[in-house]
Amino acid sequence: MRANVKDLWLKALRSGDYVQGNQRLEGISGGKSKFCCLGVLVDTLMKNPIPELPTIKRIVDPNEYDTDEGLSCQDVTYSIGRDSRAATTIPWELANAIEFPESLQWDYIDMNDTHNKTFAEIADAIEDRL
Numbered sequence: 001m002r003a004n005v006k007d008l009w010l011k012a013l014r015s016g017d018y019v020q021g022n023q024r025l026e027g028i029s030g031g032k033s034k035f036c037c038l039g040v041l042v043d044t045l046m047k048n049p050i051p052e053l054p055t056i057k058r059i060v061d062p063n064e065y066d067t068d069e070g071l072s073c074q075d076v077t078y079s080i081g082r083d084s085r086a087a088t089t090i091p092w093e094l095a096n097a098i099e100f101p102e103s104l105q106w107d108y109i110d111m112n113d114t115h116n117k118t119f120a121e122i123a124d125a126i127e128d129r130l
Contacts, residue, residue: 002099005041020118022036024039025039026058028060029073037112042090054094089102090105108126
């Protein structure tokens with residue numbers, strides 16, 4: 001992974017600015033966003049654009065659905081160009097540009113969604129592994 005991208009991601013994960021969620025890059029419930037660890041990365045890159053990286057667009061699905069907990073939610077996807085839209089992993093054009101293959105992304109998705117690691121614990125793992 002590119003060093004400047006990794007630094008931004010680590011700062012964002014440790015910032016306390018993001019509420020942790022799972023199963024999608026970002027989901028909105030009760031008007032508040034929850035992010036998985038990869039969603040934090042994409043949102044951070046969207047808010048802090050790096051000129052040589054693709055432009056990221058955030059798209060909120062206007063349709064709501066009910067969760068198992070009885071909450072009404074909306075999905076958020078991130079798009080780069082017309083054919084690349086993602087809700088779970090990073091859009092492939094961005095992943096290639098930041099040198100973050102999908103196989104590695106799934107390691108962090110698993111930490112976030114299956115093992116319920118905190119953003120701080122995931123940041124420590126990123127620091128050690130990437």
